[in-house]
Amino acid sequence: MPFCVFQDFNLAAIYVSDAQYNRNVYFDTSPQAVRLYMLYNHWALKVLLYFFMLVNLSLAIFEDPAVYPLPIWATMLVEILCLLIFTIRVIHYAKVILRDKFWKDPKNICIIVILTLTLVDMIIYGALKAANYYGVRWSRVLRPLLLVNVTEGRQLRRAFRSIRNALPQIFYVFLLFMFSILIFALMALKLLGKRGLTNINGTPYFTSYLEIMFDLYVLVTTANSPDVMMPAYNANFFFAVFFIVYILINTYIFMSVFLAVVYNNYKKYLKEEVRQLVRAKRHKMVRAFGVLQEQREEGGEPVVTQASWNQLVRLVQPNLSNAHRELLWSVSDDKNQGAIGKVAFVQLADLLNIEIITIKSRPHPLQSLCPSLYQSAPSKLLCQLVQHRAFVMVYDLIILVNAVFIGLDEENPMIANSEWVFLALYILEILLKLYVFEPRVFFSKHSFWNWFDTVIVISALIATIVNSVMKSCNRQILDIVFILRVLRLIRVVDSIKRFNYISYSFIYPCIKIICICGDPAVVYYIFAMVGMELFKGKVTFYEQSSTDPAKAYCGNPLLNGTDFAKLNYCKNNFNDVVSSFILLVELTVVNQWHDILYSGFATVTHISARIFFVLFHVIVVIVILNIFVAFVLEAFFVEYSVDKSDLQTSLERKIEELELAVAQYVTFPFQYNTCNM
Amino acid sequence: MPFCVFQDFNLAAIYVSDAQYNRNVYFDTSPQAVRLYMLYNHWALKVLLYFFMLVNLSLAIFEDPAVYPLPIWATMLVEILCLLIFTIRVIHYAKVILRDKFWKDPKNICIIVILTLTLVDMIIYGALKAANYYGVRWSRVLRPLLLVNVTEGRQLRRAFRSIRNALPQIFYVFLLFMFSILIFALMALKLLGKRGLTNINGTPYFTSYLEIMFDLYVLVTTANSPDVMMPAYNANFFFAVFFIVYILINTYIFMSVFLAVVYNNYKKYLKEEVRQLVRAKRHKMVRAFGVLQEQREEGGEPVVTQASWNQLVRLVQPNLSNAHRELLWSVSDDKNQGAIGKVAFVQLADLLNIEIITIKSRPHPLQSLCPSLYQSAPSKLLCQLVQHRAFVMVYDLIILVNAVFIGLDEENPMIANSEWVFLALYILEILLKLYVFEPRVFFSKHSFWNWFDTVIVISALIATIVNSVMKSCNRQILDIVFILRVLRLIRVVDSIKRFNYISYSFIYPCIKIICICGDPAVVYYIFAMVGMELFKGKVTFYEQSSTDPAKAYCGNPLLNGTDFAKLNYCKNNFNDVVSSFILLVELTVVNQWHDILYSGFATVTHISARIFFVLFHVIVVIVILNIFVAFVLEAFFVEYSVDKSDLQTSLERKIEELELAVAQYVTFPFQYNTCNM
Structure with missing residues (x-):
């Protein structure tokens, strides 16, 4: 293949780096598309994209209700700029891959729909504001979905996909769980409703079916234990048994079952995805081999010569040292034939992912x-x-x-x-x-x-x-x-050596855990946006030094005398995006969420505000938090059972063989390289 | 082997039933020992043992502090009877197995030590009481340990053994966890101690290092969220970040790591134990084969004839129908040779464990x-x-x-x-x-x-x-x-069919979960005994109808005006074993444990009462509850991935082959038979 050799090497290099970074993009192989694709993968463009994604998300800080208010035209202008950047990125992507592949990917459709909806919303909102009407920026809840779809956040997408896959099962278990609460509530109503018991504040105890259901749901989160049980327990010993059975079934067994369902699906999905990744990687490497292969003798196996290989590796990783490259070649070309076949060539992507540190024992500069x-x-x-x-x-x-x-x-x-x-x-x-x-x-x-x-x-x-x-x-x-x-x-x-061991098997999973934190963040963002629209300005925080009498009831007379105001919870509000996030973290921890946080907001709005809080609990605590725990469990189990890969072993053997005793080599497995794996 | 054939069949039958029920006892094979061993395994003796175990444990209801007080001599007499029964059981066991095996098993040593200590304690206590001195029945905490060691509670012992195996790792993670709390507490002291902030009740906020550590530990249990953070958050926005980072690291990551460590060890141990069980089962079956084997032709493989096999199965399971026995034989003797070799014979224990239900489609009696x-x-x-x-x-x-x-x-x-x-x-x-x-x-x-x-x-x-x-x-x-x-x-x-599917994959694990409930019960019993000695009579409950002024402060002036009394928590006390259990369940749920439950008991005794409550949290919530969750997870994963065993498949194929169409057979896998597996 004498002509257009430079193009060939470019193409092969892209295949290899796609394989190396687990990119699964079926790009167009025409020379200009390849050039565009190389540009698409350029780190600067990616940093730009992430930067504007961040800008877009942090607009919430400056939009009404704002931490630092900015005029509407300013935030709108910045948002249009962000949308423009995202649109360019999508067009760029559309130019890179095949037309029919582009429209088949729901990710792309999703981005286009979100971009269009946001634009429509901005126009409507702008028009309403210009005419001095009340408007809601509802498209803000879509922003984190852009993050999930536009960027390379594979970890994030995987978490959401495994949630989606687990949803039917979670839903059925949830129905069973709700049924169990219904049955227990009915029993509680029948057993306790007519006894004339009262709560500490004198209100009748367990007389309304809906209230009982809500109280029992809150008991699942443990937030009202043991208060909810005390009136019944004080009346009779045996009612405690009712509550203990309830807690055992609903708090412990059902919650563990939710974890089991989520974890099981997560594992299953992870396995499937790893299998797909390995297949895609192999496929890419085989295509790279196809581009560079030569036939050294008539009828022989096609091979890649050391010269082409060297040129390829130089293109893929320009900053690789010569010694390192030679080492990799000697591992691939085990029998020293000057050329390698398909099997050895396919390993290249994994070989490049193994990190080798060369610590030369050179003399101290002072010496x-x-x-x-x-x-x-x-x-x-x-x-x-x-x-x-x-x-x-x-x-x-x-x-x-x-x-x-x-x-x-x-x-x-x-x-x-x-x-x-x-x-x-x-x-x-x-x-x-x-x-x-x-x-x-x-x-x-x-x-x-x-x-x-x-x-x-x-x-x-x-x-x-x-x-x-x-x-x-x-x-x-x-x-x-x-x-x-x-x-x-x-x-x-x-x-401490012993700690040292633990802290290493602790640090790697922790790095991985950071990768998954984007996951709750997306859900928090959506709930923060909705919460701000629902509850903004209902509760006001006054500085410690303030002497305003409204300070005693958080600026809302409805809260006068409530626990919410008494416990100084005024700063737990939805008045801006930062307060909302902190409040949502408190809701995740679930303690006090029912009678203080929820009832505070129900007092200032309506009893149906409960729906927002229960929905948040179901989604974040039952689904998202379990994905988080599943992730931590899996990260640690991988850490416990991590064995050196075959490739790593053969690389280390080769290092010993070559007697590279002057240099101390340390190899790192490639699992830890990136959030994308 | 013409002589003593009856003895031989007895011995072989014992080997088979040992294999069938996973008993791993190296009993003496002399005829009288075999007879004793058969007696030892008799169901009536086991029921008797469990009955007296229950009686021994429930003595706590009648002993001071009692739910139903009985004179000391009565409970003492019953306890001595129980001890006698247990001693007889141990002696019986010692007669059955080989002398050196007996003394090598720590279980037996444990039982003997506990029995001796209990006797010593009873004598001392009786003497002290007779002389009208104050005495403590400290040996009561040993009672549940007898349950663990004496009975066949393999599930219970496995849970404790896997806890013991996990302890070093749990301990190191716990040290890291405590170190993290120490560091955060120091930072909190430095950042918040000097700002002159106050709690809602006006006391200075975060000024004592020990108090901060305790508050932060309580925050891990989520019980004081968000109250512990509010003064700092009200003072400055950014302190919320400190608490959020703390919650993320300690409440979510560390707690998940504890689960990961416990679960990982549990799985590892389970695998190892199953492997040992399979080996022991095979060993027993090989010995049974050795007893019954004959050589049909000179130099041929030793076999067991159908006649001996029939006699053996009749001995092992007398209530097996002839049809069922013939079916099992035809599965073992696949080639219809009238005798089976070692490989086919060894399967017998598993075959007997597969439950086959014969539903004859007989006509309705009315017809x-x-x-x-x-x-x-x-x-x-x-x-x-x-x-x-x-x-x-x-x-x-x-x-x-x-x-x-x-x-x-x-x-x-x-x-x-x-x-x-x-x-x-x-x-x-x-x-x-x-x-x-x-x-x-x-x-x-x-x-x-x-x-x-x-x-x-x-x-x-x-x-x-x-x-x-x-x-x-x-x-x-x-x-x-x-x-x-x-x-x-x-x-x-x-x-509902869909539910139906779920509820089946729900019922089996739930049955298994009952097996593991003995596990927390043992720990609860010990803590209840200790708690009763420490806190009995400190808090008194008055009936609703009582007009005693002491009712307002639970009969203890120290509690006057505290939240404990205000919230009507007087019935949460250690005055008898039932109240103690209910209180311990409340402590397991962790809500309100810090400022209401703990501080109530600290008020009536001493600040160091905190040790009891924190210890309970560490042991029950961090260790035992995680074992429970690990167990539920494992039970569900097994349920999700349960495949029919080879044996079950071949049995079902045989049923089809024999065209037993008139009878509808259903086979059940043998996993669900007993808590002992």
């Missing part, structure tokens, strides 16, 4: 600078001291003493000055280590704790100096100083 | 009684009507109407009389079904819903008649009538 001093006896003794176990233990002790000192009153001058001593000690430690260890090794990419230490200590130094210079006792800087001081203590976790 | 009437056109029409789908739908409708009527006021005479109509309708339904279906089929062992229906309807009939005859409106009978009426509604679940 080359003034060898006589660095090699002298006192210097050598110092090196031995720093590398000794006792050095670590002394510093652990210092950290513990430091922890005690932090706990003491910092206004005592002795304590305040001791901070300088500790800072000096920590800086000394870093300098000593830098003296002993090669700086590039000390600050290598995977020396998490060294980086952590240095950043925290230097920030603390700067903040402490700024604080003592300003002397005005600026609360914010002081807060930062305190936070940095406390964070320094975390380092002690690294020192 | 043989008066065929002309039963075969007449109106009778046939009736049969068709009852078997029609519409019949089921009509009765579902009746149930729904009934549900509405139950919800209405039953003092209205129209409604009260309607109950008779519904009862009549339900009885009519059962009679009609009995007319159409063969009674023995209708009431077969596995027709759960038919049994359920009949029992509920007949009980309701009896209770309603008794109630209307007595006319005194006896509240208890009325309660029973109500409960039965509501339970009748559950039947509607059976009618």
Whole structure:
């Protein structure tokens, strides 16, 4: 294939990098489409997209009801800009892939519908506002759905898809669960309704069927235990049995069953998706092989020569070192034939994903600078001291003493000055280590704790100096100083070997957990938007210093004398997007949600406000939170059972074979690379 | 082997039934030991043992602090009787198994130690009481441990063993968790301690390190959310972020990690145990084969003849029908050779565990009684009507109407009389079904819903008649009538096919879940005993009708004005074992445990009472409850992935082969037979 070789390599490189990053896009293979596709995958464009996505979502901060109000035309203008960017991105995508593939993907239809609806809503809202009518920006709830569809948030989409798959089963279990509540409520009504019992506030106990159902639903969330049971229990011993059976069945068994259903579907879906990914990856690699293959002898197997391979890898990962590339080739071309077949070639994507760190044991820069001093006896003794176990233990002790000192009153001058001593000690430690260890090794990419230490200590130094210079006792800087001081203590976790083991099997899942946090965030955003439209301005927070008599009832006379106002809950409101988020987190934790939070908002609006709160509980606590738990469980089980892949083993064997003893290689499995896997 | 054939069959039968019921006992094979072992496994002795175990545990109801006080000599006498029974059981066991095996089993040592300690404690307590000194019956906490060790509660022991295995990992994660709380508490102290914030009751907010730690620990249980955050949140927006990060890390991630650790260990241990069980079962069956084997030809494989096999099976399961036995033989002796080898023989235990229900499609008794009437056109029409789908739908409708009527006021005479109509309708339904279906089929062992229906309807009939005859409106009978009426509604679940599917995959795990409830019960019992010693008589409950002024503060002046008394929590006390259990369930649900329940008991005793409550939370909520959830998850996953075993398939194929079309066979997998598997 002598002609158009450059195009071929480009195409092959795209196939390989698609396989490497698990992109499953059936792009057009014409040269201009390939160029467009390369542009589409460019990191700058992706960063731009994420940036505008963030801008679009954070518009809620400036729109009515706003944290920082901006005029409507300003937010509208920014939103139109965002929409424009998203539209361009979609058009770009449409140019890249085949026409019929584009229209078959529900994702694209979804984006186009959302963009159109948003535009329509903006026009209507603008017109209404211009005519001074009341308008609702209902399309704001669609914004997070754009995030799910436009970006490469595969983790997010997978979570939603596995929720969608689990929905029928969740729904049937939910029906059974509701049926169980209905039956228990009916029984409670019959057993307790006619006994003339009263709640503590004197209202009749368990006389209305709907109220009983709601009370029992709240009991599932445990928020009104044991209060809901006390009047009955006080009247007779045996009614406690009724409630205990109820709690066992509905709170423990049903909630575990929800988890089981969600987790089971999540696992099933994950397995299926991993299978599909592996298939797609293989497919892409086979196509890349097809582009580059040559036939060395008549009738022989098609192969890829080392020269083409090298050119390909240089295109795919330009920053790969020559040594690293040669190592990968020697793993692929095990028998040293100068060319590899299809089977060996297909492994390339996985090989590139295995991270190899080369730690060259080069001499310390000081040694080359003034060898006589660095090699002298006192210097050598110092090196031995720093590398000794006792050095670590002394510093652990210092950290513990430091922890005690932090706990003491910092206004005592002795304590305040001791901070300088500790800072000096920590800086000394870093300098000593830098003296002993090669700086590039000390600050290598995977020396998490060294980086952590240095950043925290230097920030603390700067903040402490700024604080003592300003002397005005600026609360914010002081807060930062305190936070940095406390964070320094975390380092002690690294020192204890046993912890060390755990914390590694803890950090990787935690990194993965961050990936899934977008998932509740999307649902929170939607509920925050709806909540703001429903409840904005109903409850007002007055500053502590305010003397307004309305402060006692959160600015709403309806709340006068309610627990909501008495417990100082005025700041739990839907008046802006940040307050709404915090309130929704409180609702997720479920405690106090029924008689304080919900009833506060029901008082200022209508009893049907209950629907909003129950719906939030069903969706977030029963569905989303269980996906979260399923995710954590799965992440840990993978962590517990992680074995080195075959490929990793053969790579490590090759490293040993080649006797690359001068370089210390560490391989990392490719599971942890990205949220997208 | 012509001599002592009877002994041989006995021995082989014991091996087989050991294999069948997964008993893993290395008993002595001498004839008298075998006879003793058969006695040891007799159901009557086991029932006796369980009965005395129950008596021993329920002594707590009669001992000080008692629900129904009995003199000390009475409870002591009963306890000595129980101890005697347990001692006899242990001696019996020691006679059955080999001497060195007995002393190697920690279970036996455990029992002997507990029995001795209990005896010592009883003597000391009796002496102290006789001399009128104060004494504590501390050995009562050991009683549930006897339950774990003496009985065949394998499920219970497995749960505890998997907890024990998981303990090191749980402990390390717990340390990390505590470290995280320490760090957050230190940060909270530094950030919030000096701001002069106050709680709602005016006390300073977040100023004492210990208090902050406790508050943050309580926040993990969600019991004080959002109150603990409100003062900081009211002061500044950004402090909410601190609490949200705290909740995310400690409440959600750490709690999920605890579940992951417990679940992972549970699964690992379960797998290992199942493997051991399978090995032990095989071992037993091989020994049984060794006892019965014959050599039919010189140099041939040893076999068991059909005659010996028949005799063996008759010994093992005397109530097995001939047809069933022949079916099993034909599955084992697939090639019809009149004898089976080792491989086929070893399957016997599993074969016996597969339940086969023979539903003979015999004619209806009425048909043989008066065929002309039963075969007449109106009778046939009736049969068709009852078997029609519409019949089921009509009765579902009746149930729904009934549900509405139950919800209405039953003092209205129209409604009260309607109950008779519904009862009549339900009885009519059962009679009609009995007319159409063969009674023995209708009431077969596995027709759960038919049994359920009949029992509920007949009980309701009896209770309603008794109630209307007595006319005194006896509240208890009325309660029973109500409960039965509501339970009748559950039947509607059976009618809906989709539910039906779910409820089956729901019922089996639920049966299994009952098996694991002994697990928390053991821990509850221990905590109840300790709690009673610590807090008995500190809080008194006064009846509603009481006019004693002490009622307002639960009989303890220290509680005057506290939330505990205000919320009417006086009945939440440790004054007897039943109250203690109910209180412990409330503590398990965790809501209100901190500022009401705990602080109530801390007020009447000492601040260190907190240790008891936190310890209970750590053990029950973090460990036991997670085992419970792990168990439910595993039960459902097994249910979702249950495949018919090979053996079951071959049995079903054989049934088809033999064209046993006249009889309808249903096979049940052997997973569900017993808690012991």
